[in-house]
Amino acid sequence: MDVIPPPLEQLIKELTKLPGIGKITATRLALYILRKPADNALSLAETLSSLHDSIQLCSTCFAFSEHDPCAICSDQRRNHRVICVVEGPGDLLAIEKTSSFHGVYHILHGVISPLEGIGPKELKIKELLERVRDTEVEEVLIATNLTVPGEATGSFLIDNLQQYPVKVTRLACGISMGMDIKYADQHTLARAIAGRQNFS
Amino acid sequence: METESIILRINDYAESDKIVTFFSPHIGRATAIAKGAKRSKKRFVNKLEPFTHLRINCRPPKKGSLFFLSNADLENAFLTLRHHYQRYTTAAFISELVLLFTRDHDCEPRLFELLRWAYYSLDRGRSSSTTLAIFMIKLLQYTGYQPELSRCAKCKTIVYPKQRYYFLPESGLTCNSCRSGEDTTGYHFTIAIRTIRLLHTTQRMSISHLNRLHLPKSSSMEAVFALSRFCRNILQQDLHALEQVRTASNPFPMTA
Numbered sequence: 001m002d003v004i005p006p007p008l009e010q011l012i013k014e015l016t017k018l019p020g021i022g023k024i025t026a027t028r029l030a031l032y033i034l035r036k037p038a039d040n041a042l043s044l045a046e047t048l049s050s051l052h053d054s055i056q057l058c059s060t061c062f063a064f065s066e067h068d069p070c071a072i073c074s075d076q077r078r079n080h081r082v083i084c085v086v087e088g089p090g091d092l093l094a095i096e097k098t099s100s101f102h103g104v105y106h107i108l109h110g111v112i113s114p115l116e117g118i119g120p121k122e123l124k125i126k127e128l129l130e131r132v133r134d135t136e137v138e139e140v141l142i143a144t145n146l147t148v149p150g151e152a153t154g155s156f157l158i159d160n161l162q163q164y165p166v167k168v169t170r171l172a173c174g175i176s177m178g179m180d181i182k183y184a185d186q187h188t189l190a191r192a193i194a195g196r197q198n199f200s
Numbered sequence: 201m202e203t204e205s206i207i208l209r210i211n212d213y214a215e216s217d218k219i220v221t222f223f224s225p226h227i228g229r230a231t232a233i234a235k236g237a238k239r240s241k242k243r244f245v246n247k248l249e250p251f252t253h254l255r256i257n258c259r260p261p262k263k264g265s266l267f268f269l270s271n272a273d274l275e276n277a278f279l280t281l282r283h284h285y286q287r288y289t290t291a292a293f294i295s296e297l298v299l300l301f302t303r304d305h306d307c308e309p310r311l312f313e314l315l316r317w318a319y320y321s322l323d324r325g326r327s328s329s330t331t332l333a334i335f336m337i338k339l340l341q342y343t344g345y346q347p348e349l350s351r352c353a354k355c356k357t358i359v360y361p362k363q364r365y366y367f368l369p370e371s372g373l374t375c376n377s378c379r380s381g382e383d384t385t386g387y388h389f390t391i392a393i394r395t396i397r398l399l400h401t402t403q404r405m406s407i408s409h410l411n412r413l414h415l416p417k418s419s420s421m422e423a424v425f426a427l428s429r430f431c432r433n434i435l436q437q438d439l440h441a442l443e444q445v446r447t448a449s450n451p452f453p454m455t456a
Contacts, residue, residue, distance in 0.1 A: 020214055112285075114292035114441035115209060115250075115299075148249045148281070152288040159285060185246045187277055 008034065060131070062107040062124045064089055072104055079103045081138040085128060085157060087111055087145060095143060103141070106131065111149040112156060120156060128157070132164050139167040146173055201260070203227060204275065206315050207252050208295045212238065218248055220269060221299065222256070225312040229302040232258050232267035247272045251281050251291050251319055265304055278323040286448045290328040293441035294318050294335055300435050301343045311342045313407045321411070330415045332445070333423035336431065337402050338410075345434055347372035349400040354378035359396055367391040367426035369433035391426050395419040 004012070008030055015026035033041050057063070058070035065071065072078060082103030086092050092105050108123045120126070132140060142157055144150040154170060161168045174192030175184050184192070205222040208229070213219045218237035223229050237244040247254060257271040281291045298315060302308070318335040322328060340346050351358045352365075352375040359365065364376040366389065373396065398415050405413065415423070428442055 112288075112444070114289050114444040115296050117440035117443070119444045119447065148251065148288075151282040152285060155283050155288070156285045183242060185274070187246055187274075187279065 061105045062109060062127065063092060063105060077102075081136055082141065083128075083131070083137055083139070084141045084143050086143050087150060087153075091143065091145070101141075103139075108144070108153065111144060111147075111153045113149050123153075125157065125160070129160060129164075132161060132166055137164075137166050139169060142168065142170045146171075201226070202255065202257050204312070205254050205256050206312070206319065207248065207250055207254065208299055210248055210250055218244075219266075220248055222254075223298055223302070223312055223315055224256075225309040226307065227267075228305050228307040228311075229298070230258075230267055230305060231265065232256075232269040234269040234272075237269075243271055246277070247274050249277070250295065251278050252276070253278070253316060253319070276320075276323075278319045280323050280325070281319065286328050286445075287322045289441060289444040289448045290332050291319060291322055293332065293439070293445045296439060296441045297336065297339055297431065300437075300439075301339060301345075301431075308342055310407065311339070314338050314342065317407050317410060327415075327417065327420065328445075328448075329417060329420040329424055330413075333399070333415055333420040333427065334402055334410055334413060336424065336427040337399050338407070340427070340431070341403055346403065347430060349373055349396055349403060352378055359393065361393050365391050365393070365396060367430065369429040372430065389426070391422060392419065395422045395426075399423055 011030045011033070012023065012026045015021055015029055016023055018026075021029070033044070054066060055064050056066075056068055058065045058068055058073055060069050060073045063070045063072065067074075079102050083106050084095060084101055084103055085106045085108060086095065087108055087110065089107060092107060095101050095105075106124065106128050108125065108128070110118055110123050112119060112123065128140075131137070140157075140161055142154045144154045144157075158168055158170070172195055174188065174195060175181055181189060203224045203226045205224040205227075207220060207222050209221040211219040213233065216236050216238040218234045219231060220234055220237075221229065221231045234240075234244055234248055237248050252274065253276040255273045255275055256269060259268040259270065261267055278291070281287045294315065298311070302311070314335065318331055321331045321334075347353070347367075349359075349372075351373075353368075353372045354374055355378050357363075357375060359373070366374045366376070366379045368374050368379070373391070394416075398413075398419055402410070402413060424445075428439065432439055432442075
């Protein structure tokens with residue numbers, strides 16, 4: 001005798017395919033969906049099934065968008081000569097929240113990770129190089145994360161962008177706002193000193 | 201327990217934890233969970249990154265095989281590995297080889313020393329192919345897969361300069377006479393006498409003397425190519441990072 005009805009088991013199996021969801025969490029979520037009114041489950045199912053039809057990748061910056069080009073790429077008030085390169089859509093949102101960047105973006109959709117078999121060809125790097133080559137770009141701001149794969153990807157981009165007449169910049173790295181320098185790690189502090197600003 | 205370790209792989213886990221696979225002289229290869237590592241501002245900040253050499257405090261598992269990582273102090277971050285793409289891909293390939301050639305909690309202090317030597321060597325700017333060739337031949341030695349390099353693996357005749365040699369993925373060093381009876385589908389490549397001798401010398405050297413070795417670029421490239429095929433045959437699986445090492449100098453030929 002099946003303890004869990006097959007449709008419920010199927011839902012649990014599908015939910016465990018999501019990142020960070022184990023079998024226990026998947027069971028909890030599946031039971032929650034089952035306990036709530038059928039309309040809620042239907043609404044969730046409809047939203048999920050229409051997701052891939054309604055969202056696409058912007059052909060210029062590769063952000064997820066309902067339209068192509070996306071809202072940022074089609075905004076003429078933005079500076080299209082400055083491209084900020086980020087790892088993923090979440091990084092774009094973080095930079096947009098600052099309201100400090102008025103250029104456009106390029107999303108790589110990951111970082112170079114040889115252990116997982118992800119190389120430059122698996123990312124939107126070739127598209128970035130072609131974009132820089134074919135459009136009037138003055139500056140490329142590399143905003144990959146300051147992790148080992150993020151920095152290695154940034155270094156790879158810097159090396160490959162040297163062949164084009166563009167200014168290549170990197171996000172500054174240093175002490176966080178409100179942090180006591182006594183608690184900063186030696187590498188961050190060393191970078192903050194190396195990247196100090198001139199106010200005279 | 202407190203031990204030195206080198207990080208081989210990092211994976212995010214749940215909201216703020218990290219799963220860390222490391223190699224230590226006392227535990228061998230092991231995996232630990234670092235709770236709250238992604239939010240940590242003191243215990244783990246900038247430390248739990250691939251290739252870093254740490255001094256860690258960890259608790260053995262009560263059940264299962266997952267250690268609990270409670271603290272880490274940075275010994276060396278090998279910072280240049282992240283700023284030079286070729287060094288980065290080579291370091292990743294070295295990590296992949298250690299992950300594949302070792303088992304959990306299989307202690308081999310010489311392998312830890314070799315891994316540390318390889319990352320120091322890359323960090324100080326030594327040629328990636330030379331470091332990799334030396335690392336691979338010593339790794340095979342320490343893990344029990346040392347290929348015979350003084351004589352033909354089939355007829356056992358001692359290597360002599362006038363003979364032509366192949367390094368076959370299945371058997372290792374093979375002389376031309378023995379190879380003629382083998383499969384000749386065209387994917388077997390010769391290996392120069394000079395390369396064979398340099399690799400044989402490397403096998404006999406201790407880790408503390410490895411810095412004295414000088415391998416010409418042609419020999420080290422040839423050795424990496426031959427040893428990669430040999431490793432792939434032992435492991436019976438593809439090596440992910442190898443493709444990135446191979447194409448590191450020019451991954452986009454058409455845009456260059």
